[in-house]
Amino acid sequence: MIRAEHLVKTYGDIRAVDDISFEVARGEIFAFLGPNGAGKTTTIKMLTTLLRPASGKVLIDGLDPVTHQNEVRRRFGIVFQDPSLDDELTAWENMDLHGALYGVPRRLRHERTEMLLRLFGLWERRKDPVKQFSGGMRRRLEIARGLLHTPKIIFLDEPTLGLDPQTRNQLWTHVKKLNEEEQVTVFLTTHYMEEADRVAQRIAVIDHGKIVAQGTPAELKQQTGSETLEQAFLALTGSAIREEGADSAEGLRNMARMWRRSR
Amino acid sequence: MTTIYILWLRQLKRYVRSRPRIIASLGQPLMYLLALGFGFGPVFQKAGQGSYIQFLAPGMIGMTILFTSIFSGIELIFDRQFGFLKEMLVAPVPRLLIMVGRTVGGATTAVIQGIVVAVICLLAGFRPSIALIPVALVFMVLMAILFTALGTALASVLSDMQGFQMIINFLVMPMFFLSGALFPLNNVPGPMAIDPLSYGVDGLRSVLIGTSHFGVGIDLLVLTVLSALCMMVGARLFSRIQL
Numbered sequence: 001m002i003r004a005e006h007l008v009k010t011y012g013d014i015r016a017v018d019d020i021s022f023e024v025a026r027g028e029i030f031a032f033l034g035p036n037g038a039g040k041t042t043t044i045k046m047l048t049t050l051l052r053p054a055s056g057k058v059l060i061d062g063l064d065p066v067t068h069q070n071e072v073r074r075r076f077g078i079v080f081q082d083p084s085l086d087d088e089l090t091a092w093e094n095m096d097l098h099g100a101l102y103g104v105p106r107r108l109r110h111e112r113t114e115m116l117l118r119l120f121g122l123w124e125r126r127k128d129p130v131k132q133f134s135g136g137m138r139r140r141l142e143i144a145r146g147l148l149h150t151p152k153i154i155f156l157d158e159p160t161l162g163l164d165p166q167t168r169n170q171l172w173t174h175v176k177k178l179n180e181e182e183q184v185t186v187f188l189t190t191h192y193m194e195e196a197d198r199v200a201q202r203i204a205v206i207d208h209g210k211i212v213a214q215g216t217p218a219e220l221k222q223q224t225g226s227e228t229l230e231q232a233f234l235a236l237t238g239s240a241i242r243e244e245g246a247d248s249a250e251g252l253r254n255m256a257r258m259w260r261r262s263r
Numbered sequence: 264m265t266t267i268y269i270l271w272l273r274q275l276k277r278y279v280r281s282r283p284r285i286i287a288s289l290g291q292p293l294m295y296l297l298a299l300g301f302g303f304g305p306v307f308q309k310a311g312q313g314s315y316i317q318f319l320a321p322g323m324i325g326m327t328i329l330f331t332s333i334f335s336g337i338e339l340i341f342d343r344q345f346g347f348l349k350e351m352l353v354a355p356v357p358r359l360l361i362m363v364g365r366t367v368g369g370a371t372t373a374v375i376q377g378i379v380v381a382v383i384c385l386l387a388g389f390r391p392s393i394a395l396i397p398v399a400l401v402f403m404v405l406m407a408i409l410f411t412a413l414g415t416a417l418a419s420v421l422s423d424m425q426g427f428q429m430i431i432n433f434l435v436m437p438m439f440f441l442s443g444a445l446f447p448l449n450n451v452p453g454p455m456a457i458d459p460l461s462y463g464v465d466g467l468r469s470v471l472i473g474t475s476h477f478g479v480g481i482d483l484l485v486l487t488v489l490s491a492l493c494m495m496v497g498a499r500l501f502s503r504i505q506l
Contacts, residue, residue: 048353050506073355084346088277100269101354129280 001026001153001185002047007056009042016042018209019056024202027183029175031190031200033233035242039209040189041081044157047187048078061152074102079146081157081189083138087131091122091141094130095148102149109148116144119170135162143171147178154178156188160195172199193230203229207237266356267364274335274368278375285376288331292323292380296387299445312447320384320391321467322444327380328373328406329442329460333435335369336414336497340421349506358502366415366497370407377403391471398470398479405486406463412493419500449476459489 002024009017017039024030034040045051047058049065049072058065065072085094092113099109117123120140130138139162146154154175160168176199178184190196196203197217204214213220213236217229224235278285300316307315342348351361381389391399417430441448442460455461455476466482469475475482 045506050349050352052505070355070357073353076353078353080346080349082346084348084350086273086277086347086350087345088280089273093273093276097269097273098350098354100265101351101356103265103355 001028001061002030002187003057003059004043004047005057005059007043007046007058008054009039009046009051010054015209017046017053020206020209020211021056022204022211022214024185024187026185027179029179029186029188029199029201031188031196031203032206033189033191033193033196033203034206035237037242038206038237040206041157043206044078044155044187044189048076048155049073075151076153076155077146077149077151078155079143079157079159081161083142085130085138085141085145088129090127090129091117091133092126094141095145098145099148104149112148113144116147119174120144120167136164136167139163140167147174150178150182151184153185153187156186156190158189158191160190160192168195175199193228193233197229205233205236212236266354266360267367270351270361270364271368271371274365274372278372288327288334288376289379289383291330292327293383295319295323295326295445296384300387316384316388317390317472318447318468319445320381320387320389321471322442322464323384324377324381324403324467325406325442325460325464326439326444328377328403328463329410329435329439331373331376332369332407332410333414333430335372336366336411336416337418337427337430338369339365339415339418339501340424340427343418343506344423348504352504352506358504359498362415362498362501363494366408366411366494369411369414370404373407373411374400374403377407392473395470399467402463402466402470402482402486405483405490406460409459409463409486409490409493412490412497416493416497416500419497419504443476459486462486462489 004023005021007017007020008015020043032040032043042051046053047060047065049069052066060072061075063072086097089097095113095117096109099113104112114123117126120143122137122141122144125133125137130141133141143159146156156175159171163171172195175186179186188200200217202214202216203220205212205220213223215223220232220236221227221229224232226232226235296316296319300319304315307313307318312318339348342351352358354361417426421427438458438460441455441458442464443455444460444464448455462477462482462485465476466479466486469479469482
């Protein structure tokens with residue numbers, strides 16, 4: 001379903017993604033793990049038509065995201081790592097806009113929006129603009145929105161960051177259900193190892209832009225002689241803390257937050 | 264069609280909900296109308312140019328459309344910074360349609376702002392010829408599309424807010440002052456002729472108060488060609504955005 005061959009992305013001298021290859025089968029839940037700045041999000045951007053690879057090839061359901069952008073876009077849904085909601089619109093409007101962009105017929109759009117907003121506890125707040133939402137609520141809305149249309153592949157880029165255990169549980173239950181009932185392929189990244197261990201059928205560990213290990217959770221533990229996935233992860237990637245450059249977007253968001261507070 | 268409509272609707276909702284912005288953007292034309300209108304009026308009349316408010320009103324409408332449109336286009340930078348751009352860019356619809364929807368939405372809000380300012384001008388004593396108001400609306404729409412598309416094109420190549428001030432200072436302000444919106448620039452036709460806003464303001468003057476520098480046909484032609492060009496360039500740059 002997803003195939004990456006010798007994928008490379010460079011920013012100046014930095015090789016953010018350095019010759020990685022992997023394959024995700026149809027109906028599989030695949031976790032892509034790595035420390036901060038390892039190249040996870042860059043890889044997802046290349047898989048989802050947001051970024052062109054410097055070299056190498058990607059195939060999504062047999063189609064190249066560079067040449068068949070719209071066909072590829074129709075096949076996946078994505079929950080981004082950083083915010084991607086329209087703050088001025090309400091929760092309902094964000095959902096509705098998404099559904100319209102993805103060509104979900106109106107009635108189905110409304111049904112599914114109600115179901116998902118209820119599922120993630122946002123139904124009562126559907127008429128409130130997103131700018132009044134807390135971080136956790138925004139996150140939940142992003143997830144609900146990513147699940148609104150029924151794609152063949154779902155990309156979840158650190159979807160559970162900042163979520164309480166209840167919502168995390170709700171999310172994974174729903175994702176597993178989609179995976180089992182509709183054979184949706186799931187490509188996820190997370191920093192919670194026990195989550196990956198529980199949900200993912202196969203895992204790839206990426207560090208410094210290269211894939212350092214691939215296999216089932218059991219295989220990875222066996223390979224490193226560890227008892228938990230967390231230990232296996234640390235054995236594979238070392239325990240040094242990574243530096244990560246903050247992008248300008250983050251800078252502006254901070255500025256905007258300060259400005260809002262000072263008023 | 265749904266894509267264009269839903270993004271048009273989004274721009275409109277954002278506009279209606281940002282009341283502070285609406286009020287703030289009316290401040291500038293009001294200030295010019297009051298300060299210049301009443302201050303310059305007598306001088307203008309003594310110089311044999313007739314009523315200044317008649318001359319100034321089309322300029323104010325043009326100015327409002329210029330600023331509102333460029334800002335709507337440049338708002339794309341905010342979408343990029345706050346993340347919503349990603350949501351639009353992974354949607355399975357041609358980016359051309361997304362750009363068109365956004366632009367038409369932004370242009371609509373600019374035309375509304377222009378109409379509001381026109382009403383304020385009427386209250387301040389502006390007396391246009393009523394018969395040609397539909398043609399004036401055509402000019403307003405063309406200007407709005409031109410400048411929104413221009414703003415979108417610029418925002419597509421800028422990755423953060425650093426360039427914003429530069430655009431205001433080196434593009435929008437000169438365009439405004441060289442357009443003849445505030446004073447006749449008949450003696451300096453050079454810069455006036457390369458400023459797209461000149462043709463908009465001149466077009467409005469020719470249909471609303473019956474004086475024209477270039478002639479209404481030329482105004483219409485130049486604005487139509489430039490809007491089409493800006494739409495094409497804007498759409499091309501927008502569809503090439505990478506994140």
